[in-house]
Amino acid sequence: MLIAEQVSLQPFNSFGIDATARYFLAITTEKMAQELVVMLQNDQRFLNLPVMILGGGSNILLTKDFDGLVIHNQIKGISVVSESAEEVHVQVGAGENWHELVLHAISKGWGGIENLSLIPGTVGAAPMQNIGAYGVEIKDVFVSLTAIHRQTGERVIFSNEACQFGYRQSIFKTTHKDQYIITSVTFQLKKQHEVNVSYGAIQQTLKQEGVEHPGIADVSKAVIAIRQSKLPDPAQIGNAGSFFKNPTIDQVQFDRLKVSFPDIVGYPNDTGVKVPAGWLIEHAGWKGKTLGDIGVHKNQALVLVNYGGGKGQDIYQLSEDIKQSVAEKYGIELEREVNVV
Numbered sequence: 001m002l003i004a005e006q007v008s009l010q011p012f013n014s015f016g017i018d019a020t021a022r023y024f025l026a027i028t029t030e031k032m033a034q035e036l037v038v039m040l041q042n043d044q045r046f047l048n049l050p051v052m053i054l055g056g057g058s059n060i061l062l063t064k065d066f067d068g069l070v071i072h073n074q075i076k077g078i079s080v081v082s083e084s085a086e087e088v089h090v091q092v093g094a095g096e097n098w099h100e101l102v103l104h105a106i107s108k109g110w111g112g113i114e115n116l117s118l119i120p121g122t123v124g125a126a127p128m129q130n131i132g133a134y135g136v137e138i139k140d141v142f143v144s145l146t147a148i149h150r151q152t153g154e155r156v157i158f159s160n161e162a163c164q165f166g167y168r169q170s171i172f173k174t175t176h177k178d179q180y181i182i183t184s185v186t187f188q189l190k191k192q193h194e195v196n197v198s199y200g201a202i203q204q205t206l207k208q209e210g211v212e213h214p215g216i217a218d219v220s221k222a223v224i225a226i227r228q229s230k231l232p233d234p235a236q237i238g239n240a241g242s243f244f245k246n247p248t249i250d251q252v253q254f255d256r257l258k259v260s261f262p263d264i265v266g267y268p269n270d271t272g273v274k275v276p277a278g279w280l281i282e283h284a285g286w287k288g289k290t291l292g293d294i295g296v297h298k299n300q301a302l303v304l305v306n307y308g309g310g311k312g313q314d315i316y317q318l319s320e321d322i323k324q325s326v327a328e329k330y331g332i333e334l335e336r337e338v339n340v341v
Contacts, residue, residue, distance in 0.1 A: 001025060001032065001039065003069075012072060013057035014120060016238035017312040021070040022049070028074045028095070030148065030155070030183040036071065037153035051150070052341065053181055055095065055122035059129065059240055060339050063312035073124055075183055078104060083191075089143060091186045094124025098131075106217050110189035112141040114220040115196055118227045120234060120241060124182040128172045129337070130165045134199045134223055139165035141187045147180035156180070168245050168337055195219050201226050230300045238306030239297070243319060244277040244334045257330060264330075277326075277334055278302040284325045294318060316340060 007024035010016055023045070027033050040046045050068035054060070077093040078101065088110055092101055102117050115136040125131075127145055130138050142160050149156060164171040172180065193216050197203055205222040206214050214222070232239055249257075254266050254273040261283070266273040278301045281287065287301035293310035296318075297303040304315055323334045 001027075001036065007070070009054075009057070009062060009066070009070065012054055012070075013060055013062055014234035014238065014240050015061060015306050015310075015312065015315065016234075016308070017062040017306065017310070017315075019062040019312065020065045021052075022065075022067050023069040024072065025069065026072040026074050027181075028076070030075065030146070033075075033148040033181045033183055034153045034155070036181075037148060037150060040069075040150075051178075055125040056097065056120055058120035058234070059125060059337070060341060061240065061312050061315055062341050063316050064341075066341065071181070073122065073181070073183075075124075077184075081186060086190065086192050088189050088191060089186055090189060091184050092123045093184055094122060094182045096123045097121075098123055098126055102220065105189055106220055109191060109216075111191070111193040111195070111216040112136075112189045113187070114216040115202075115223055117220040117223040123185050127163060127165075127185055128170055128182070129168045130163075130170050132168070134202055134226075135196045137165070139163075141189060143186040143188050145182055145185045147182045150179055150181060167248075231303060232297055232299075232305060237297075238308070238310065239303050240338045242277075242302040243304045243336060243338050244281070244302060244322075245337045246274050246277050247280075247332050247334060248272045248274045249332060253331070261330070275332065280326045280330055280332060280334070281322055284322070284329050286322055286325065291318060296322075 004024045007021045008018060009021050010018040027036060046069055052066060052070050054070055054072050074095040075093040076095050079091050081089040081091050098121050099118050101123055102113050105113055115134040116131060119131055119133060126138050127142055139160060145158050147156050147158065195214055195216060197214060197219060202222050205225055206218060211218045231241060248269060248271050250272045257264050265279050266275050281301040286296045288298040289296045293307050294315050295305055297305050304318060306315065319336060326332055326334050
């Protein structure tokens with residue numbers, strides 16, 4: 001295996017932060033992942049060094065150089081495992097681009113992930129944080145994933161239940177964090193489509209386009225249009241999409257806030273009331289604020305941006321200031337969705 005040294009990670013993270021990895025290796029097969037485990041245990045260079053797995057780099061904020069080994073997951077491939085007249089099970093390499101998978105599924109007439117169009121990142125990262133948008137989450141179509149244990153090299157299959165999916169959460173962000181290299185993910189997609197247009201923004205966009213009976217391609221196009229209108233393209237402005245999770249508070253706290261802030265928005269869920277983090281950040285005065293090379297996007301307060309030359313540590317400090325501001329005004333603690341390294 002070819003291991004490079006002193007590699008800039010700027011092309012490998014959507015914030016465009018120019019941090020350096022001491023060692024860098026791309027893996028393209030599951031076998032390479034297993035061989036890597038053996039190498040790490042026998043090569044003196046890596047015995048006490050940290051290891052970081054990178055996919056699309058769209059959910060990470062690099063605040064410093066990485067004094068360890070970065071493994072770039074480039075495992076590709078899309079194959080049909082089984083199918084019937086109603087559905088198809090598709091196994092996808094962890095290094096495949098997520099949005100390209102969505103477009104591929106639509107071209108094949110496979111439904112279920114069209115609402116997740118234009119979400120940046122790779123397939124392997126999708127179940128780690130149970131990506132979701134417009135009424136759909138990965139857990140809704142997820143069957144299983146294969147992963148290599150980073151200490152033993154054992155190949156393990158995780159079922160939907162075993163992943164313990166929650167809101168932007170899975171076992172790979174809690175008890176199994178940094179323990180596995182995900183190599184492939186299997187999805188259950190539908191040939192008989194039941195499109196989800198429950199979100200008003202999708203309904204409005206479809207109406208504007210004159211679409212009365214939407215199919216999966218129509219829903220995908222609507223979602224793409226909505227996301228492009230709100231979110232900056234990482235190729236143009238460095239960002240990692242939504243930086244914070246939407247917090248859930250109890251009904252009593254929400255009712256109390258409603259008295260002081262009548263315009264506050266909330267959506268009841270199983271555990272309380274979900275309050276849009278973007279609303280909180282915007283009404284705390286941060287939307288569109290620019291601080292040198294970094295700032296908060298003008299169209300979406302959830303998105304922190306690097307206009308070019310920004311430092312990861314500065315973006316992190318901005319997120320700290322936002323958290324403190326929201327906590328002081330609303331008594332709500334925001335949680336980062338982006339992984340900070």
